Amino acid sequence: MVKKTEISLNHPRAKSLKTRHSLVSHVKSGVVTLAGVLAHGRGEAFDYLLGEKTTETAHAAIKTAAATMLLAEHPVISVNGNIAALVPEGIIKLAEVTGAKIEVNLFHRTLHREEAIKQLLEKYGAKEVLGVGEACSAEIPEICSERRNVDPKGILLADVILVPLEDGDRTEALRKMGKTVITVDLNPLSRTAQWANVTIVDEVARTFPLLIEESKLLKNQTKKNLQNIVSSFDNKKNLATTIEQINQRLSGLAKQGVYIPEANELYKEHET
Amino acid sequence: MVKKTEISLNHPRAKSLKTRHSLVSHVKSGVVTLAGVLAHGRGEAFDYLLGEKTTETAHAAIKTAAATMLLAEHPVISVNGNIAALVPEGIIKLAEVTGAKIEVNLFHRTLHREEAIKQLLEKYGAKEVLGVGEACSAEIPEICSERRNVDPKGILLADVILVPLEDGDRTEALRKMGKTVITVDLNPLSRTAQWANVTIVDEVARTFPLLIEESKLLKNQTKKNLQNIVSSFDNKKNLATTIEQINQRLSGLAKQGVYIPEANELYKEHET
Numbered sequence: 001m002v003k004k005t006e007i008s009l010n011h012p013r014a015k016s017l018k019t020r021h022s023l024v025s026h027v028k029s030g031v032v033t034l035a036g037v038l039a040h041g042r043g044e045a046f047d048y049l050l051g052e053k054t055t056e057t058a059h060a061a062i063k064t065a066a067a068t069m070l071l072a073e074h075p076v077i078s079v080n081g082n083i084a085a086l087v088p089e090g091i092i093k094l095a096e097v098t099g100a101k102i103e104v105n106l107f108h109r110t111l112h113r114e115e116a117i118k119q120l121l122e123k124y125g126a127k128e129v130l131g132v133g134e135a136c137s138a139e140i141p142e143i144c145s146e147r148r149n150v151d152p153k154g155i156l157l158a159d160v161i162l163v164p165l166e167d168g169d170r171t172e173a174l175r176k177m178g179k180t181v182i183t184v185d186l187n188p189l190s191r192t193a194q195w196a197n198v199t200i201v202d203e204v205a206r207t208f209p210l211l212i213e214e215s216k217l218l219k220n221q222t223k224k225n226l227q228n229i230v231s232s233f234d235n236k237k238n239l240a241t242t243i244e245q246i247n248q249r250l251s252g253l254a255k256q257g258v259y260i261p262e263a264n265e266l267y268k269e270h271e272t
Numbered sequence: 273m274v275k276k277t278e279i280s281l282n283h284p285r286a287k288s289l290k291t292r293h294s295l296v297s298h299v300k301s302g303v304v305t306l307a308g309v310l311a312h313g314r315g316e317a318f319d320y321l322l323g324e325k326t327t328e329t330a331h332a333a334i335k336t337a338a339a340t341m342l343l344a345e346h347p348v349i350s351v352n353g354n355i356a357a358l359v360p361e362g363i364i365k366l367a368e369v370t371g372a373k374i375e376v377n378l379f380h381r382t383l384h385r386e387e388a389i390k391q392l393l394e395k396y397g398a399k400e401v402l403g404v405g406e407a408c409s410a411e412i413p414e415i416c417s418e419r420r421n422v423d424p425k426g427i428l429l430a431d432v433i434l435v436p437l438e439d440g441d442r443t444e445a446l447r448k449m450g451k452t453v454i455t456v457d458l459n460p461l462s463r464t465a466q467w468a469n470v471t472i473v474d475e476v477a478r479t480f481p482l483l484i485e486e487s488k489l490l491k492n493q494t495k496k497n498l499q500n501i502v503s504s505f506d507n508k509k510n511l512a513t514t515i516e517q518i519n520q521r522l523s524g525l526a527k528q529g530v531y532i533p534e535a536n537e538l539y540k541e542h543e544t
Contacts, residue, residue: 020310024306024310027306034296034299034306034309035292035296037306037309037310037313038292038295038296038309038310038312038313038316039313040310040313041309041310041311041312041313041314041315041316041317042313042314042316042317042320043313043317044310044313044314044317045313045314045315045316045317045318045459046317049317168285172534172535175535175538187317187320189320189321189525189531190320191532191535194530194531194532194535195532195535195538235529235530235539236528236529236530236536236539237529238529239529239530240525240526240527240528240529241526241529243522243525243526243529244522244523244526246522247519247522247523247526250515250518250519250522251519
């Protein structure tokens with residue numbers, strides 16, 4: 001459907017195009033849904049506005065996320081199709097470093113998809129993948145989609161849950177249950193970004209290596225030091241700064257209206 | 273691939289989710305490509321920034337677009353997969369009111385897709401659909417993709433072309449050929465938005481009913497009145513205002529960081 005176009009390394013957006021293609025390549029196996037492809041497109045647009053780089057505010061959230069996961073008693077990484085397709089190795093490494101469990105949790109849920117995701121993660125070395133099939137014997141009644149079914153050994157028990165690329169209803173329900181929620185979401189205005197305790201506004205393929213690195217660095221810190229990192233972080237303020245960054249980038253462009261020089265020439269020709 | 277998940281009417285973004293699902297439902301028949309699904313996601317991101325509503329600047333562009341189409345001698349609506357999937361009925365109604373021809377013009381072109389789109393439009397009552405198969409015997413050499421092939425009875429002859437959800441290269445080429453180009457594009461920074469004569473920064477499912485309504489209202493106006501509407505519209509200024517509106521909205525949100533009242537309550541609880 002999308003042609004396997006060769007991506008030139010010189011292309012100004014080569015990295016983003018590569019990520020896109022790696023996502024799309026997982027549609028056939030059922031790991032990624034069309035809704036997932038769409039959501040990725042939305043993320044791309046926000047990444048464009050952020051300048052396609054990990055901002056300072058994202059770095060601050062990543063550090064806090066690492067400390068939060070290390071402090072947790074029962075941390076869980078909630079995995080959906082897109083995240084499994086984009087950073088399969090990263091999920092496993094992060095789980096290893098932080099001692100987190102991995103649980104599959106899907107909006108568009110079928111046993112086939114759950115198993116496809118489990119297989120993908122196992123291919124990359126995952127030893128235990130929760131949330132597949134009959135294992136989801138517990139229910140979160142506050143969630144009005146198939147995501148309500150969770151694994152009693154995983155999300156139900158968890159105190160801290162990393163839910164990258166999440167839908168808003170679920171984040172809201174998890175927060176209301178008293179869970180601490182960390183998310184990675186490129187849209188600082190999304191309901192997930194708004195409801196989470198720690199919102200990393202960044203692209204997951206960039207975030208995961210940084211989050212793993214930060215977790216390794218902080219792993220031997222004292223509990224007190226980790227708590228200090230968490231308590232000095234203000235998610236609300238961090239989100240505000242992120243939105244302001246996007247805004248400032250747009251401000252410059254707003255002054256011009258049409259910013260492509262050649263396109264501007266055409267206006268001038270007609271202004272006579 | 274995507275299950276017909278029930279979208280609760282209470283969901284705060286039900287309208288957007290419904291539009292998304294209607295797009296995705298057309299992938300199987302070949303009307304919509306994966307690239308089209310991704311592009312829709314990008315559009316959703318900009319709709320977030322606009323507040324998911326038709327702005328005053330969009331209304332001004334819609335009025336001008338209606339007047340421009342009514343003044344045209346040979347108006348044409350250029351149809352791709354996404355627009356056919358999202359507003360099949362709207363395309364036909366608008367063509368009827370403005371006397372425009374309908375031409376299929378695709379970036380990812382196959383005879384199968386052209387025919388799937390033609391069939392979809394005919395199902396909704398289209399009597400003539402140009403640009404399918406052998407009908408595209410003319411060429412626009414300036415366009416370096418399969419979109420260069422056009423119908424001599426349609427786009428080649430046209431003085432005014434409505435190209436919703438268009439790619440930048442083509443808009444640029446059409447402008448350079450001296451055509452008047454109207455577009456509907458949620459991204460005011462896109463090359464299409466930048467190159468078009470009249471840029472409606474809005475979501476097509478919201479725009480089309482308004483554009484049809486406006487065309488009906490203006491249909492009996494004198495040529496002079498219509499010309500006044502067109503000449504008093506400044507696309508560059510309108511684009512600048514649109515970007516400025518996004519800017520102001522983000523400014524307000526940046527001050528808050530978290531703008532969902534209930535999510536904000538949770539922060540307050542923890543601030544004690």
